[in-house]
Amino acid sequence: MSLLAITHYTVTSALGHGRDRHIAALESETSGLAQVRFDTCELACWLGEVAGLDAPLPPELAAWECRNNRLAWLALHQDGFFEAAQSLRARYGAHRVGVFIGTSTAGIHATERAYAEMGTSLPSWFDYRHTQNIYSTADFIKHALGLQGHALAISTACSSSAKVFAAAYRAIEMGVCDAAIVGGVDSLCLTTLYGFNSLQLLSADICKPADTTRNGISIGEAGGFALLEKPTRVKSHLHSLLGYGESSDAHHMSSPDPQGRGAAQAMQRALQRASLNAHQIGYINLHGTGTKANDNAEDKGVLSVFGAETSCSSTKGWTGHTLGAAGIVEAALSLLCMEHNFLPRSLQTRDKDPELRCNVLLESQRAPLTRVLSNSFGFGGSNCSLLFGMNA
Amino acid sequence: MSLASAYVNGVGLAGPGLPSWTEAQAVLRGEQTYAPTELAMYQPSLLPPNERRRASPAVRMAFRVAEEATRECAADTLATTFVSADGDLQIAHRICAALATRERFISPTDFHNSVHNAAAGYWSIATAAQGPSTAISGWDTGFAVGLIEALSMVQIEGLDTLLVAYDLPAPEPLWTQRPLAAPFGVALLLSREARVGTWGRIELQCTAGTETSLDNSALEQLRLSNPAARALPLLCALARRAPSELDFAWIDDTTVRTALIPV
Secondary structure: OOOEEEEEEEEEEOOEEOHHHHHHHHHHOOOOOEOOOOOOOOOOOOEEOOOOOOOOOOHHHHHHOOHHHHHHHHHHOOOOHHHHHHHHHHHHOOOOEEEEEEOOOOOHHHHHHHHHHOOOOOOOOOOOOOOOOOOHHHHHHHHHOOOOOOEEEEOOHHHHHHHHHHHHHHHHHHOOOOEEEEEEEEOOOHHHHHHHHHOOOEOOOOOOOOEOOOOOEOEEOEEEEEEEEOHHHOOOOOEEEEEEEEEEOOOOOOOOOOOOHHHHHHHHHHHHHHOOOHHHOOEEEOOOOOOHHHHHHHHHHHHHHHOOOOEEEOOHHHHOEOHHHHHHHHHHHHHHHHHOOEEOOOOOOOOEOOOOOOEEOOOOEEOOOOEEEEEEEEHHHEEEEEEEEEOO | OOOEEEEEEEEEEEEOOEOOHHHHHHHHOOOOOOOOOOOOOOOOOOOOHHHHHHOOHHHHHHHHHHHHHOOOOOHHHOEEEEEOOOOOHHHHHHHHHHHOOOOOOOOHHHHHHOOOOHHHHHHHHHHOOOOOEEEEEOHHHHHHHHHHHHHHHHHHHOOOEEEEEEEOOOOOOHHHOOOOOOOEEEEEEEEOOOOOOOOOEEEEEEEEOOOOOOOOHHHHHHHOOOHHHHHHHHHHHHHHOOOEEEEEEEEOOEEEEEEEEOO
């Protein structure tokens, strides 16, 4: 049963602007990762950088000027999403459309630049509230779309923009809003590059999820959004949120429970919420960061819930790990894969780690696909699994 | 029409001159004069020594109120909603300052503590709670947004939920752009069923209104000094166990109206 109708969606990442570029890149096995230089970063690594972030925001939104909100603005304008959101506002009313946005670092890149420029005080252009603050992205999107309802930022590291679906479902069920704009935006910044490097989780090589030689993540940036409505209030819809599962590892701040118990609980809860069995799921979009610890733990979690047969792969070899945006990026890729009956392989995985027992796809497949589970796990042991379906 | 309701089965509080819920009630009832003395350092009792060493002042503040609110319940079964407008600006400051140096050495501990859900993560580790847990921000209306999110966990998921709202003043130079005058933390244990000694039931609705202020000018000043302190009208009503209707700033001219019904 459909919990929510997904009546529109869009995604922008290193693969390009909008959905078509994403499915094309998946089908042609073209990664968006490259050895490019970001800002003044001197670390050897591969990045998933979004092109086209040079244009300033429109004057009426200039207070929110920063890389993260430029990315949000760019992403809002792909696939006719902005117009669809306006139409949603017209149908439900500006007060009745909620905004639920995941981000891990919002516009902290602005603060990094301000500190680098700082003499005795912060430069006059710096605006903490509209850039660095974790709520700034949700606030920006609410203003950009002329909405006047419930709005919040969810920031649970790399599960942030998966959890927005669960929060929106609850708010709609409770009657706080009638429809929702959910999504996530995270942009490149020195904090995450040097931070993951300090934890020895940033790979100097291109990330290789599930490969024997994998040694860390490649960081990417992305933005994506979806419109969610009650199934009873739409005439027809192609995609549905069927289930979601949230859990906590209760294990460690920056490494997953090696047994994958928290991950398994999130997946199990998503299946329960949807009243589905494991064998009814056609493909799992893994969190699959490409660190030893994540891929091992997730493998155990998937194995305990699904066994070793369900097709699965990580798409982070294409986009990089987009951190707080990973949930919405992989939600969008899950929906695209269903539309195109396409099960993507694990990109850059040449030699699958024999310790991993799940059915990680080493070749992409074309097959009917109507139900997909997407995993997002974050620091602090924050797990979220989403279950999407497509009406046949 | 009420959107959701829950029993307030536990309360935690910390702010200047209000070192704990237990000690603050007489002040909140108006029986004692409010004197905003500085809060003493707090050592979380639930954190293992390793994590206690690594915990930042923001995490300590969240634990301080969360531990008090859950003293009489099994914390491992609770869902949690952590609300902070700003997250940990002391850590953001240290990281941005380090990135402005030639060496750019970021402490690994600072980096993993910099996530907005640091307190939520430490809390789940400390209590072995594997349920849903979230970390959100709603800028200065975060307390109302947090009430909605936590009550939705109770109402829609059927889970007893711990709501923790906290914010600390930023260090300079960020303080000039976000001048919170005081640290503040509040925790509410929101449950489906009343326990013996419950503080009452709250019912939420979203309605036209203006936010409730406090008559006591010193407490009113505190209320406005920190987004988490916007909870003070509810705390005063809970301390009095008085039937009340309180409006919390939410969006423009609409508030989250919270009715307190003593049991």
